[in-house]
Amino acid sequence: MARPDNWLSMGRWLRLAALFGAAAVLAVPSFEAAAGADLPKLERGKGERCVEDTATMRRHHMDFLKHQRDDTLRRGIRTTKHSLKGCVECHASEKTGSVASTKDDFCMACHTYAAVKVDCWACHATKPPAKPAQAALPAGPAASPMMSAPSAGAAK
Ligand code: HEC
Ligand code: HEC
Ligand code: HEC
Numbered sequence: 001m002a003r004p005d006n007w008l009s010m011g012r013w014l015r016l017a018a019l020f021g022a023a024a025v026l027a028v029p030s031f032e033a034a035a036g037a038d039l040p041k042l043e044r045g046k047g048e049r050c051v052e053d054t055a056t057m058r059r060h061h062m063d064f065l066k067h068q069r070d071d072t073l074r075r076g077i078r079t080t081k082h083s084l085k086g087c088v089e090c091h092a093s094e095k096t097g098s099v100a101s102t103k104d105d106f107c108m109a110c111h112t113y114a115a116v117k118v119d120c121w122a123c124h125a126t127k128p129p130a131k132p133a134q135a136a137l138p139a140g141p142a143a144s145p146m147m148s149a150p151s152a153g154a155a156k
Helices: 004-026 029-034 054-075 084-091 106-114
Strands: none
Touching: 054 084, 084 106
């Protein structure tokens, strides 16, 4: 067996070095290209718009997330504008309910394409917290029996 840990972190550093190097030298064109036509189709987020305009988000979401994280963890400031939970709530896939469970899910689509590996999901949920009202009730047998026969006898 190869040594996956080494291989992974080497590969990651090389790719990131390449990406950031390219980004620094070329400003944005490579990224614009990456966000362009040959990307897998991204599911549109919920609501009217993102927390910043779309072009800004494409280019700078990683900075927002890092600043947000640093503010939260190091300085104890909590704002919600660039919260990772917010990203997940609006960008979870209709199909999988997640931002990162398949390579087509929102956070994975570009990252797979750009060979960026993001290791946030070991600690952070890829799915919005269960909301009894909607997505959280899967159409499966897991739903509570209390909830499942609303029409029949329950007249009162
Ligand atoms: C080792 C566990 C761990 C990993 C890995 C991790 N985080 Fe966090 N993160 C935390 C904890 C703990 C908090 C503070 C508790 C909270 O706010 O939920 C936090 C808080 C945050 C916040 C502020 C709260 C919020 O929901 O916005 C952001 C943003 C964030 N992390 C982003 C990231 C990103 C982006 C990555 C991946 C690049 C990442 N984190 C990886 C543990 C982790
Ligand atoms: C209130 C819901 C909402 C929240 C919260 C939100 N987004 Fe968005 N996001 C959207 C919508 C809607 C769009 C599409 C906007 C458009 O097409 O003009 C979008 C677009 C994007 C895009 C560009 C996608 C593309 O088509 O190229 C990225 C990247 C993005 N969001 C990342 C994030 C990240 C990262 C977070 C968390 C910091 C986040 N979003 C939080 C709703 C949201
Ligand atoms: C429009 C394409 C696109 C989408 C959608 C997208 N990303 Fe990214 N992301 C990238 C690219 C490309 C990079 C590599 C950094 C660069 O090129 O500047 C990146 C880098 C990152 C990084 C920094 C990685 C590191 O190790 O430094 C984080 C964190 C991140 N993205 C989080 C997210 C999250 C969370 C989502 C989903 C809410 C998301 N991204 C959705 C394209 C995207």
